[in-house]
């Protein structure tokens with residue numbers, strides 16, 4: 443698997459708050475990578491590091507095959523970004539915004555931008571201030587895809603959209619990603635959404651990666667062990683450490699559980715909840 447982007451042990455502090463705590467992750471080239479974490483887990487800080495807006499205190503970044511400490515402007519030009527809440531000059535129309543944003547990108551493709559506006563049903567002559575939230579979010583997608591960036595970062599882009607608009611947005615993201623072959627990193631705290639769009643998933647908690655892999659491997663590997671009595675639980679959990687919670691199929695079948703215990707399969711929602719409550723899952 444070729445990775446377009448890797449973070450190694452990246453740390454960032456805001457004063458006393460340790461926002462990123464030795465974060466390591468790998469984003470496969472050409473995939474949609476769902477970056478899942480609770481509020482405050484460190485998703486936005488990670489994306490800001492990748493946009494070159496927040497230089498990390500420590501750690502290494504590998505991006506487009508280069509190893510760097512912080513993301514320089516020349517690489518930023520090859521990264522598209524869709525923010526949580528897009529802010530446009532309210533008096534500009536979609537066409538005017540295209541001209542404005544296009545000036546920042548040497549690879550801006552105006553014909554592609556016009557095609558995207560038509561495709562996403564975005565009015566060309568209406569001011570941004572008169573667009574609905576859903577249309578503004580789609581506009582930020584068109585602006586992000588028009589320069590055909592090899593890497594696109596989306597920071598909880600569907601926040602504030604109703605379920606229908608969210609589904610439409612995500613369907614369009616999947617289609618455009620497929621057409622252009624873009625590598626996409628998509629942050630969200632909505633498990634169902636990540637399940638819908640992502641080929642690979644990274645779960646971040648308190649600034650550290652807790653899991654990385656495909657959605658299927660996440661389902662196959664993570665289980666909740668029930669049926670342990672208190673005395674067994676303490677010694678057994680100590681003995682097996684994290685392995686059993688992240689074992690492969692064969693290890694599960696090899697019956698590593700103590701008598702009476704059962705390893706339950708979980709839905710993705712429950713897996714995420716289990717990761718969020720550190721005491722239930724001993725991973726990594």
Ligand SMILES: Nc1ncnc2c1ncn2[C@@H]1O[C@H](COP(=O)(O)OP(=O)(O)OP(=O)(O)O)[C@@H](O)[C@H]1O
Pocket residue numbers: 456457459460461479480481482483484485486487488631
């Ligand atoms: N500018 C800042 N100054 C101080 N602390 C900050 C700042 N930005 C973020 N933090 C803190 O860093 C941690 C990570 O925040 P971050 O915004 O990256 O999380 P997030 O996963 O994106 O959360 P959300 O889903 O709520 O957007 C949090 O504890 C947050 O309070």
